[in-house]
């Protein structure tokens with residue numbers, strides 16, 4: 001469906017020292033959505049971005065604008081400010097009322113989305129998927145509610161719109177056009193506005209890897225029995241290069257810090273693999289795991305609900321299985 005002027009779909013990506021595939025999700029979604037509506041797919045990147053530029057060119061985005069890196073790390077409000085400046089001054093193309101701005105889902109991305117929507121007087125849609133268009137070019141999107149138990153369809157009439165996206169269906173199979181020559185524009189350096197207040201960065205209180213951006217999460221539930229069980233999880237996670245998570249009962253019992261709770265009232269994680277040990281698989285817990293994540297479940301109850309959602313299920317007592325797994329890792333030098 002061709003709109004007039006063509007709808008522009010922007011992937012907005014701040015570059016950080018450690019980028020994951022989830023951080024690049026807006027590029028694939030922008031490409032796929034623009035393809036479906038006959039619009040143009042664009043990207044605005046902040047930072048030292050050769051990998052992101054290459055990624056955007058590979059996906060056949062129509063244009064990429066690069067804002068040079070700043071001296072230090074940026075706060076979400078500074079990123080929103082820089083994006084809003086670049087977009088409003090028409091340096092990054094000409095956006096219209098039906099333009100769609102996409103950021104990567106996650107705590108930082110969603111803060112940027114909210115702040116950017118306020119600055120551009122755009123409509124914040126939240127975390128969305130399945131962007132679709134009717135014959136008049138109006139957009140509808142789907143959004144989860146109540147921890148993923150309800151799905152809402154939002155009809156979007158007048159924008160521009162800002163949405164947070166994950167590696168979603170749109171990302172999985174955009175058709176890559178072979179004729180598009182991505183135009184890469186370099187924007188002048190912008191000094192981020194100074195914050196009106198000092199931001200103190202506290203070093204993490206623990207030395208273990210954090211959940212954010214982890215490619216593997218080793219998560220324990222009430223079935224771990226006690227905090228000694230979690231010591232085994234930390235060791236396993238460290239050996240496999242992952243991070244430890246936990247269900248609410250495990251966190252409530254004090255076996256791991258609150259920052260590691262996964263689920264409806266905890267964190268949303270999108271690793272490639274989620275190893276769930278002694279976790280029954282309640283909707284409140286599963287609401288914190290990205291649908292694209294592969295779940296491996298270890299549970300001694302063959303009827304545990306998690307086996308219905310797991311890609312690999314092992315019926316076993318973790319106290320027997322983990323030592324055997326550790327033994328195998330020893331043999332392979334991990």
Ligand SMILES: Cc1cc2nc3c(=O)[nH]c(=O)nc-3n(C[C@H](O)[C@H](O)[C@H](O)COP(=O)(O)OP(=O)(O)OC[C@H]3O[C@@H](n4cnc5c(N)ncnc54)[C@H](O)[C@@H]3O)c2cc1C
Nearest residue numbers: 221222223247248263264265266278279280284285300318
């Ligand atoms: C509003 C609300 C918000 C909530 N938010 C969250 C949330 O964010 N995150 C969350 O996790 N929960 C949340 N909950 C709680 C949720 O409903 C469940 O109580 C919780 O997820 C259950 O955690 P669990 O799977 O660890 O425990 P259980 O359901 O008790 O499951 C323990 C599992 O361990 C297995 N097991 C026991 N011993 C072993 C062993 N030796 N080896 C292998 N397996 C073993 C058992 O078979 C069982 O399946 C929320 C609830 C409410 C009402």
